[in-house]
Amino acid sequence: MKKTYRSPWAWIPSLYLAEGLPYVVVMTVSVIMYKRMDISNTDIALYTSWLYLPWVIKFLWSPVVDLLKTKRIWII
Numbered sequence: 001m002k003k004t005y006r007s008p009w010a011w012i013p014s015l016y017l018a019e020g021l022p023y024v025v026v027m028t029v030s031v032i033m034y035k036r037m038d039i040s041n042t043d044i045a046l047y048t049s050w051l052y053l054p055w056v057i058k059f060l061w062s063p064v065v066d067l068l069k070t071k072r073i074w075i076i
Contacts, residue, residue, distance in 0.1 A: 026051060
């Protein structure tokens, strides 16, 4: 029986999907919530842009995360 080898790169799309789904849910729910509160579009844009901040500064905090534990621990 031949053992098949799976490339570790096969996990990359699923990890990015798992990372992006909560972002989409939070952004969608927050916009709906702000619209129901009759907040102006300008204010909604400001508030939701703050929700995107962790992804924008990811390059700053990701080295710290890599130093604390292995990548496998963070994925599991």
